Amino acid sequence: MQVYDAPLRDMRFVLNELYSDDGFGALPIHAEFTPDLTDAILEEAAKFCREVLLPLNRPGDEEGCHLENGVVRTPAGFIEAYKAFAEGGWTSLASSPEWGGQGVPEAVGKLVEEMICSANLSFGLYPGLTHGAVCAIEGHASDALKAAYLPKLVSGEWAGTMCLTEPHCGTDLGLLRTRAVPQDDGSYKVSGAKIFISAGEHDLTGNIVHLVLARLPDAPPGIKGISLFLVPKFLPKEDGTPGPRNGVTCAAIEHKMGLKASATCQMLFDNATGWLVGEPHKGMAAMFTMMNAERLSVGIQGLGVGEAAYQSAVWYAKDRLQGRSLAGAKYPDKPADPIIVHPDVRRMLMTMRAYNEGCRALSGWVARALDAEAHSPDPEVRKRASDFVALMTPVVKALFTDLASDSANLAIQCYGGHGYIRESGVEQYARDARITMIYEGTNGVQALDLVGRKLGANMGRYLRSFFHPVSQFIEENNVDGPMKPMVEGLARAFGALQLSTATIAQRGMKDPEEAGAASADYLRLLGLVAMGYCFAKSTKIAGLKLFFGAEDKAFYDAKIKTATYFFERILPQATASFLAIKAGKTSMMALADDAF
Amino acid sequence: MQVYDAPLRDMRFVLNELYSDDGFGALPIHAEFTPDLTDAILEEAAKFCREVLLPLNRPGDEEGCHLENGVVRTPAGFIEAYKAFAEGGWTSLASSPEWGGQGVPEAVGKLVEEMICSANLSFGLYPGLTHGAVCAIEGHASDALKAAYLPKLVSGEWAGTMCLTEPHCGTDLGLLRTRAVPQDDGSYKVSGAKIFISAGEHDLTGNIVHLVLARLPDAPPGIKGISLFLVPKFLPKEDGTPGPRNGVTCAAIEHKMGLKASATCQMLFDNATGWLVGEPHKGMAAMFTMMNAERLSVGIQGLGVGEAAYQSAVWYAKDRLQGRSLAGAKYPDKPADPIIVHPDVRRMLMTMRAYNEGCRALSGWVARALDAEAHSPDPEVRKRASDFVALMTPVVKALFTDLASDSANLAIQCYGGHGYIRESGVEQYARDARITMIYEGTNGVQALDLVGRKLGANMGRYLRSFFHPVSQFIEENNVDGPMKPMVEGLARAFGALQLSTATIAQRGMKDPEEAGAASADYLRLLGLVAMGYCFAKSTKIAGLKLFFGAEDKAFYDAKIKTATYFFERILPQATASFLAIKAGKTSMMALADDAF
Structure with a gap:
């Protein structure tokens, strides 16, 4: 059974007790975020995840997404949950107040991300990619683009994507073929085919803002000729509301091993109107702002699934009666002992537990560095924090997701044959976690x-x-x-x-x-x-x-x-x-x- | 893409070159099985697996099994493939000539098993379980039961199952509740509910022979009060052909993570007529004959899937062009190098390769010991072989299946995002392999x-x-x-x-x-x-x-x-x-x- 209660005590330990001496804390900008306030945020998030997102996780896996006449329908309940999510302010949590965000420290934001991914990884991808798009636009786009798009993305009214991969190029983006042709009005016409676009099309938001890698006509070959464009699904009208449909369509959605409630789309750009983000031919740098943020988030996704798998395994290990303790019956009044008494079941539970606590402590440290990098008044601290984030980004992404896959598989193993049955819910964790070892590099x-x-x-x-x-x-x-x-x-x-x-x-x-x-x-x-x-x-x-x-x-x-x-x-x-x-x-x- | 060609050269190495000094070879009973003959058998098997079983593997996963009015329908093509399989003599390969088998050495039979599991694990389960049932009946049943059932099981006309697990008991069989009541004619009435019964019901054979663990009325509690019964789906008529339907029905089939073309059934026994196999209350011993044979086979299943995953990964690593070798372009005429040039891709391929070759060499040794245990004229050799099989059975089962799961996941990783898409076929290997770490203990x-x-x-x-x-x-x-x-x-x-x-x-x-x-x-x-x-x-x-x-x-x-x-x-x-x-x-x- 999928059970999940946010590990609030451990989260508070990581947030408030573990790193008082790392030099990354006590940021003036975050002075208002006292432990009392952050506790309240974490508790609210935990409640939302448990009550709204978790119950949609397994039904979402069974139902999946459906493409009908170019429209992607998310599973039942997702529209309502997303509405509540945005209204609750969860999309804007860690974003800058300049764009309507709440400016909550990343050290808190990443804990909330973990909870969302524990409760419903597929759901988490929709706001997760939006957050990545916000980072890229904030870091590289013109003021006009920022003003037009950031408030709506931060509020969750609109969603974002990143469109990198093409059928013949994933890791090797130098091969990409999507083209962008400059227009007299300063915009561009973008044409090409992209695949594996998470949240490329869906029914959760009034508009979808694609960040698209493409080549300008005068682009040098390879990785140095790639630029980044912002291409909305609906072109905003003067008043900022969605206007005419742009030349972007979802041609197909993928049938995947897992993560089925997250729409993975093949997107066609056919003379779609877009705007350059950042400098011409410097798209990779802009995209890497988004990518690095996403890489950390994917690590957190792994941790989230690992924690959910652990909790579901603990529940079963206490519930399932089978055999007797090797040290003599521990629960003699029951027909058999719960399997948690068996050393090899302990081995699996303790391994998952250690993975999760170790990863949470490490990502808590990295999240503090993110905050310090952005907000420390001390340039030396900012540099050291930035170095640490750069070093740890690939480690968090790869280590956490490797361990998450292991944890999910250990959870199945705790369930024995029952873990292989879809009804148990644990095999979903293994299928969902598997992609985290792959995407975003x-x-x-x-x-x-x-x-x-x-x-x-x-x-x-x-x-x-x-x-x-x-x-x-x-x-x-x-x-x-x-x-x-x-x-x-x-x-x-x-x-x-x-x-x-x-x-x-x-x-x-x-x-x-x-x-x-x-x-x-x-x-x-x-x-x-x-x-x-x-x-x-x-x-x-x-x-x-x-x-x-x-x-x-x-x-x-x-x-x-x-x-x-x-x-x-x-x-x-x-x-x-x-x-x-x-x-x-x-x-x-x-x-x-x-x-x- | 799922590709598979049996690794015949390595198989011949293991069979004919590696173990000349282990004392398990040169069995007089197998004198006729010269390398020329065994080569021919392996080549025929490889052809059948490649041409008949492999093409059904992915469609079988997509279609799955369906229960309609108590009848389980296997995926399209399975009935014809099974017919060809039985007619080709593959069900009877390693069985005793006494019952119509071909008496091929296990050392050859296990290699053929590996091929079948590489090509189509789900398909392999149907004859695989039959083979286990043959072992248990051969070892423990009365002459009358042997004569009535073994020829039809060996020929593949009928199929077999093993019915152990109940909703509340898997590993801890001492808890089981299915009852058997003796009748005046020497038969028994068997009643109870069994779950996770592979091939419990299907449309491949004219009859299905269940080996069922149950308690006699005077049974002592726990594991020492369990007896084994043979319960056919159709009670044989005087002439041995299937007669009236017995009180055995399939109540449901499970929706699983993988192995979808293998029907996993909930079976209800309602006053079903059965016959005791072996001594009263000694059912565990009889079942362990079957179980030990199955455990080795499950190890081989793991190896089979691991090999298929490896070959599919090699195919992709040579086909997919992405990036350039760190040592300078290796295929400068192509837009990029195939990913096999990258050290980390090599790491994954070499790891899978080493797992498969290492497991094949080890299981080849164990298979020789199986032959020597059964057929060596020297009692000392028989004892040593038996000891070795006993020691290695859990190792082959657990190690091979752990490594198979790793291999399947490495294969997905070689494919990157494409590996997560069902169409690629590799994620099926991970889902299929996952059960091998669980079932049969x-x-x-x-x-x-x-x-x-x-x-x-x-x-x-x-x-x-x-x-x-x-x-x-x-x-x-x-x-x-x-x-x-x-x-x-x-x-x-x-x-x-x-x-x-x-x-x-x-x-x-x-x-x-x-x-x-x-x-x-x-x-x-x-x-x-x-x-x-x-x-x-x-x-x-x-x-x-x-x-x-x-x-x-x-x-x-x-x-x-x-x-x-x-x-x-x-x-x-x-x-x-x-x-x-x-x-x-x-x-x-x-x-x-x-x-x-």
Whole structure:
């Protein structure tokens, strides 16, 4: 059964307790967002997710989207839920007050995003892409475009998309063929075919604003000849309301493994009127603003699904009676013990739990950096925050979604045969989560981004934004006491990461294929160390709270136990990644293409 | 795109070249099965799978099965394919000539099974379950039942099922409630509800023979009060042809994540006439004959899907043009290089390839042991073979299916966004493979079987059947030369396995939860060592063939490269499993039930 209650206590821990010393907090612009206020926001969001979005999740998967005469119909209930969502102010939460947003810190906004994705990932995509479009327009469009589009996108009255992929080009956008021809009035006529456009067409909003990559007539070939255009479904009238239909149509929707309530559209642009966003031929830069925001969000999507899968598995593990504890019957009054007593079921639950708590702690840190990057009065802090976000964006995207897929599959495994039946709802999590490893750049592309663009950039400056706090923590806490085994474990894994970094830097300089061959394992290794750091830090704080007699003993106690499980049972995988990196590219590249 | 050509060269390597020294070969009963003959069988099977079964795989997934007025309709084409399958003699391949079978060695039969599961897993379940039923009837039923049922099951005229699970009991069969009441004529009236019955009802055969677990009126409670009954859908007439309908009906079919062309039925037995198979209250023993055969087959199912996923990924990786090789354009005449040039795509392809070749080599060894167990004239060999099969059954089942799920997901990842679209056919592999980790005992149950029943049995005798050849191989080959790094890698992993075995034996004796907490990692560790042994042995043989100028240079060369990849990139995971085992149960069991 799909059950979900937002893990508010853990969210508050990440938001208010874990990172007081990272230098990213106490932003004057967010002074009004006291814990009392953010608590209230989180509680309201939790309620909305539980009561409105969750009940639509499984029916939405069964019904899917339907294309009829060029119109995409979302599943029953989605229109009403979206209306309530926008009216509740959830589309405008983290947007700038300049455009009608509520200016809530990203550190809060990302927690709300997590909840939405836990409750209904398909639904979450509609406002999620809009938020990405807002970022791109805010960062690169003209004032006129901003004024015309941002208020309506922020309010949720209109929705946004990003149109990159074409049938013959996904990762390699240099191949794209969509054309844009300048018109005398300063607009452009955009023509071409795009595929895999999430929310490309739907019945939730009065207009849909497409951000489209296309080539100008004088564009140089390849990636350097791509520009970004804003192409609305309906051209706004003078008064700003939707006017005549533009030359954009949905030709088909895809039949997918999952995420069925999210319309994935083939879009045809036929002399559609659009406007340039940013500089000519600089579309990739503008699109990357949107893409980076989306990449973090996709990581959060993974975490959201992972948490929902975990909660649904816990529910079943307590409900399902089967066998007896190996240590003797634990519930002798029942015909059998609930399966949560079995060590291997515990292993699965604890693994999911550790993944979720570790990811939440890490994304909480990144979200704080997002806020500091945008709003810290201190330029040094802004730079360090920006470095950290740049480094962690591919890690959050790829690590979280890999682990989410694992979690969803572990949840199915907890259910046994019942998990394979659609009615149980857990197999949907595995199908839904699967796309998060792929879209907004496959996880392989994320790993290449990490080793190819982020490691060496600015003489390793991005990396230092992460290595520095980790090494400082190890140094400060490597003392006799209860933290010792954990700190030592972190130090070992961190040592392996440092060594791997040096190896990749050295080999990759001579041979970029060496960096490519190490990339997936390196991303995993860095991610494990980052989670390990977050867990060690959490343990320290939880230990102090317990020592000083905090009220919430059960929470802190569970936090330390989960952290211990992570260190004993999950972090050892760092060794395997390290050894794989050390092995280099030879055996990976040895086979000739035609020997496969 | 779903593509599949049986990997005949690798299959012949496993069948004829790899295990000449294991003592399981040269069985007099199989003297007629020369390589020429077995080649012909494998080639015919490959043709049938490619031409008949593969084309039905994706349409079968789209159409699924339908229940109409108590009748289950399989997807279009299944009836004709099944008819051709039975007429071609494929149902009777490995069965005893006593019942009309062809007595082909299991070592060949399992390769054919693999092909069937690669081409069409859903289809394969129908004859697969029949084969399991044949084993149980052959091993435990009366002569009269054997004579009445075996010839028709072996010929494929009738099909079989196994009916274990009930809504409230899967793994814990002690809870089952289906009753059997003895009648004056020696038959029984069987009543109860069973769920998750694969091929419980369908339109492929003239009769369906259910093997049903139920309780006699005087049965002791729990697992020791369960008996096995044969309950046909149609009661045979005097002349053996199907007569009146028995009290067995299909109440519903399940809507599942995958395996949609295989009917998963809820079966109602309402005073159905049945006959006891084996002794009263000894049904579990009889069912385990069937179950063990099925568990090996489910492992092979995993391998089959893994191979199909690999081949489909290779096809795409050569076809899809995207980006340029990091080492400079490899196909400058094309608009981009095929993605097979990218290290991370290689990583995924090589991983799948290594999984498949490693699993095939291991299951080839186990299949030889099956043959030796049944047919060796030497009682010592029979015992050793039987020990080896007992030890490896849970490993083959769980390891192969875990890896198959990984392979299917890697195949999706190679396809990127296209892999998420149903049309591509690869996401079906992930959905189909997912059930293999669950049915016939979840992989967690397999791991418990390994550490709980197999490790300590007969003072470690089962284990010695595997440890002995491995340590002997290490001893004989740990000399300077090209094999050295591989033998050392194997020795390291084997050392970790030995140490883990001792740890589990020691801790598990005092506290069975310790064995449970180690079980999944131990199974993985043992499986990795077994694959490592198979790869090291393969490398040695391939190296010798190359040294002596064998013709098939490309094959042996690729074999060594794949083995090297396995040792450098996959075997290091053994360390993570070892460390996890060492950590023990504490952190896994620390959290109170209500803290989840």
